[in-house]
Amino acid sequence: MALDNTLTAYPDRINIVIPLFNDWQALGLLLERIRDVNGASLTDRLTFLIVDDCSSINFDTLPTGIGQSLSVLRLFRNVGHQKAIALGLSYLASLPDQYPTIVMDADGEDRPEDIPLLLQTGAANPSRVVFAHRAKRHESFIFRLFYEVYKSVFRLLTGKVITFGNFSLVPAKQLRKLAYVSEIWNNYPGGVIRSRLPYTAVPLERGRRLAGESKMNFVSLVLHGLSAVSVLMDTTAVRLTLFCVMMVAASVFGIGVVVSLRLFTDTAVPGWATYLVFSFLIVILQAFLISLLLVFMVLSYRTQPQFIPARQFGDFVEKVEKVY
Template identity: 75%
Template sequence: MTASDSISSRINIVIPLFNDWQAVSLLLERIRSVVAAPIVQRMAFLIVDDCSVTDYETLPTGIGQSLSILRLYRNVGHQKAIALGLSYLADQADPQTTIVMDSDGEDRPEDIERLIQQSVREPGRIVFAHRAKRHESLVFRTSYEIYKRIFQLLTGKVITFGNFSLVPAGLLRKLAHVSSIWNNYPGGVIRSRLPYTAVPLERGRRLAGESKMNFVSLVLHGLSAVSVLIDTTAVRLVLFCALMIGASVIGIGVVMYMKLFTNASVPGWASYLVASFLIVILQAFLISLLLVFMVLAYRTQVQFIPARQYRDFVERVETIY
């Protein structure tokens, strides 16, 4: 049995795209040239056009079973475009194995087989590509490492992967009903508690055009990932505030002891330190109160379920072949 034999008869490829028509054309051609023919023959491509301001001049044909474009009414961003693409496919009569990959070629087509092989070894799990090696600038790589450390500190979870992934057919509809993937796809999978694994893969280089991910975009992406686990983050921050309050109370006790029972004295120092500690206590208390109300509001608000509401964003489905 080959790696592809235990995968569904069709393999959907979801590709979110914003203006990267040249890159996606090169990506499709590269898939045809580097992926094994039996696997390519099972592929059905779905490009999620995130309301691009430009359109394609021509797209390759004859690659896989089909190529369709899911046109959106408005620009919703990369993560939401993925959620809409997955929800559209989950709504089909017979959900199939689905692979999510970027349009720029940084998710290497030759690694598709690695994802499939890992899915064969660990069936029933979403398989992510863990980035073992990246080719971005030093500043970007450093910023990304800082983001991963902050994410772990705030959520207690380790995130070492992006969007490049394989979703087994049996989990596609379950994933489409996870509201958190609307804000951040990998973070939503972590929160959903659906089984997942990761395989180390090298990140490729952009095939055409320039990357739209800059420092601001990275910060927004990081915040969206943390927001998916806001309840866990809030609890950790409340515990930190409690530690600050405890430390401040101890500090006040030490200051009063030194003031009343020792000969150490500097004019005004005791009142200054006590006032500083009281300010820390007040701020920590107010922050904790705000975080509690945020979590309560988050838990009571109506959740957006992509599988139920994706049609509101879809203008039409355009079939190329």
């Protein structure tokens, strides 16, 4: 599907939300690249909303005349990448009119030349959130290894497959619904999965950082993974509880085997069998306590009032600064 034909399915305005913390140089290069690799028929429709996550530095200059407008949403405090996305989407959802909205990072790893592919997939799936599935990455081997571990653990704990990040297209009619999903406050992709809004993914290559150094390290990757799992806390708790039940069953079976050998056979039971029985009993006790803790965690999670980004985003917004 040609881009011009694709754009006929869209209004004359397409929002782009870009969360940012101190990456002003990369943002400037990204804006220029968006202009250079996409035709005027697309760039003339774009409006940029930069969510400044309380950066410690400010921009000197930014390219102007790219798209219809560029505004900076200033936050009172640093809230992190995922929450910044939730605040940006909630601000746009609060406006009188909603438009298709693209979420992308400021560093250039979400490639501007892939925006038309997101739009084409969105035009073919008008009610679905479209994510970029990372078909190829350029990070170090260690990072990619831990990322694969994260995806495997996420699938094991939640039963869901997550192969995408923040780079996505939100249809206009789903924007306000998404802003009322409390889970996007912790993790945007996980929140979409939890919301049960329809979504799909298109395989795209991950780009390279345009400037500066990535702030993602092992610790931040672990925290990102935990935030994604926490979005599906109830499912995770059920699966962990079932695992504990399996451990109890295996321990009871082990104790039964040792006792049967001792009472009903003439087989000599080694001296360490007593320690083995006590070990099984400790496993049973630990599994019971973990299950009890998980039950209380889920009950507490369900009874606590949830943060609704659409209602409370204004508490974090200092001002909206229009650059052009």
